[in-house]
Amino acid sequence: MFDIISFGEAMIRLSTTDYKRIEQADLFKLSVGGGELNVAVGTARLGLKSAWMSLLPEGLLGGLVRNKIMETGVDTSLIKFSGRGRMGLYFVEFGASPRRSKVIYDRKLSSISLIEESDFNFKEILKTRVYHVSGITPALSEGCKRATGESLKYAKENGAIVSFDVNYREKLWSESEAQKCLIPLMDYVDILITTEEDTERVFKIKGKNYYEVAEKLMKEFSFKIVAITLRENISVLRNNWTAIAYDGHKFYNDKKYELELVDRFGGGDSFSAGFIFGYLTENKDIEKAVKYGNAFSVLKQTNPTDFNWANLEEVKSLLAQKSLRVQR
Numbered sequence: 001m002f003d004i005i006s007f008g009e010a011m012i013r014l015s016t017t018d019y020k021r022i023e024q025a026d027l028f029k030l031s032v033g034g035g036e037l038n039v040a041v042g043t044a045r046l047g048l049k050s051a052w053m054s055l056l057p058e059g060l061l062g063g064l065v066r067n068k069i070m071e072t073g074v075d076t077s078l079i080k081f082s083g084r085g086r087m088g089l090y091f092v093e094f095g096a097s098p099r100r101s102k103v104i105y106d107r108k109l110s111s112i113s114l115i116e117e118s119d120f121n122f123k124e125i126l127k128t129r130v131y132h133v134s135g136i137t138p139a140l141s142e143g144c145k146r147a148t149g150e151s152l153k154y155a156k157e158n159g160a161i162v163s164f165d166v167n168y169r170e171k172l173w174s175e176s177e178a179q180k181c182l183i184p185l186m187d188y189v190d191i192l193i194t195t196e197e198d199t200e201r202v203f204k205i206k207g208k209n210y211y212e213v214a215e216k217l218m219k220e221f222s223f224k225i226v227a228i229t230l231r232e233n234i235s236v237l238r239n240n241w242t243a244i245a246y247d248g249h250k251f252y253n254d255k256k257y258e259l260e261l262v263d264r265f266g267g268g269d270s271f272s273a274g275f276i277f278g279y280l281t282e283n284k285d286i287e288k289a290v291k292y293g294n295a296f297s298v299l300k301q302t303n304p305t306d307f308n309w310a311n312l313e314e315v316k317s318l319l320a321q322k323s324l325r326v327q328r
Contacts, residue, residue, distance in 0.1 A: 003048035004276060005078065005125075006132040007151055008036030009112045009140060010054060010065050011088040011105075013265075013306060022093045022104065032068040033090075033306025035134045035167055038266040042273025042296060042308045044073040046315070048280065051128070053078035055119060057111040061087040072307060080119060085111035092265070105171060113141040120147065122154040130276055131155035134165040135202070138181050139172035145181055152188040161224075161279075165272050166194040168202050178202045190224040191279075192217065193272050199228075214246035224248075225286060227293070229271050231264075241298055243271060245290045252287045254294045263304045270300035270308045274315065295319050 014028035037052050044050040052074050056062035058081045065087065070076055088107030095101040107113070131151070138148040155162050164185070168178055179202055186192070199213050200206040205220065207213040214226045227245040242256040274296030278289035295318045299310035 002051045002075065002128040003280060004040065004043050004130040004132060005051045005053055005128040005155075006036035006040045007053045007148070008034055008133060008137040009088065009107070009110065010034040010037045010052075010056065010069070011090050011107060011110075012061065012065065013090055013092060015092040015304075016094065019094055019096050022091055022102070028091070029304075031305040031307070032065050033266060035136045035165065035269055036132060037069065037074075038269035038306050038308070039132050039165075039273045039276070040074045041069070041072045042270050042300075043277055044075075045308060045310065046273065046277040046292075046296070046312050048277055049075070051075035051078050053120065053125070055080050055082045055085075055111040055115055057081070057085055057087050058083050062111070078125060082111045082114070082119070085109050085114040087111070094263075107140075110140070112137075113144060115141070115143040115147050117146070120151075122147075122151045123157075126151065126155045126158050126160060128155070128158075128160050129280060130163055131160040132163040132165070132272065132276065134167040135178060135182055135198075136167050136169055136172065138185070139169060139178065149185055152185055156188045161190050162188050163191040163193065163272065163276060164189040165268065166192070166198040166202055167268070168198040170201075175201045179204070186221045186223075189221070191227065191275075192221070192223045192225070193227045193229070193268075193275070195229055195231075195268075210244060211246070211251060214244065214251070218246060218248050227271075227275055227290065229268055229297070231267075241267070241294070241301070243290055243294050243297075245275075245286050247286055252290045254290045257294065257298045259298050259301055262302050264301050266306035266308060267297050267301045269306070270310075271297040273308065291319055 016025045040052040088110035091104040093102040138145040210228045229243045245252040271293040275289045275293030278292030282288040300308040
């Protein structure tokens with residue numbers, strides 16, 4: 001049995017260097033990322049037995065992605081290679097104040113979007129303590145909608161804790177399409193991870209603050225836990241980051257971190273990874289889960305690429321507020 005299985009898409013990321021725009025770039029840095037994959041990597045880095053499940057295209061690019069994932073310690077035995085489709089790409093142009101960063105996706109007809117019913121027997125393979133997926137996966141195609149719903153059903157039937165990150169992406173589907181698909185899936189979800197903005201766009205729920213939003217979500221869907229992350233931009237290069245969680249009885253808060261932003265991609269996924277790690281290893285202590293998630297996310301955003309290369313020692317050091325002086 002795994003501690004966590006996540007299911008979703010991976011893409012090759014091509015990032016410009018030296019804050020160049022995409023149209024002037026002469027060099028791109030290659031890395032790999034994907035919402036659910038980032039969570040699998042994060043939990044593996046923290047010490048959990050973590051697996052990622054997906055379809056990759058046969059050939060060199062699928063092999064490249066598999067190899068990059070293996071470097072992180074994630075179990076790749078649930079990856080299948082398909083002769084259908086291609087490897088999805090996305091291009092990143094990093095901004096500098098006041099210019100915003102930009103992303104261009106090139107994922108049409110990716111292998112995972114062409115998933116068929118025969119590709120995975122979810123009933124047999126979902127043997128895990130936690131199952132994690134996000135709203136990105138069902139947005140990719142009709143086949144992915146079906147696969148997401150089926151996997152959530154079998155994870156729940158197998159006794160897994162189901163974790164779901166709303167992760168709304170307007171470039172993939174409309175608010176009404178997301179609402180129609182995701183609301184029925186919430187019946188299977190134990191831990192919902194979201195933001196105020198995503199909650200309003202997908203569930204049409206808003207409040208005076210994110211405490212009220214969490215209360216309304218809990219009342220509407222009867223989750224075990226609602227976790228909400230909050231990012232406040234000080235500038236393009238500096239952020240405040242914090243999070244809360246709510247179990248229907250009590251709110252769990254953490255301090256606000258000010259961070260020097262290097263790469264925010266994967267920051268929310270790292271919160272999910274840290275929260276799941278803390279919840280599983282600290283006897284379902286929600287307060288500690290929030291603290292782990294918050295600290296792990298902050299560390300991620302100080303390091304380039306989607307993957308979080310921080311480790312448990314660094315998280316504990318940050319929680320203990322140890323010195324930031326150079327380690328020698």
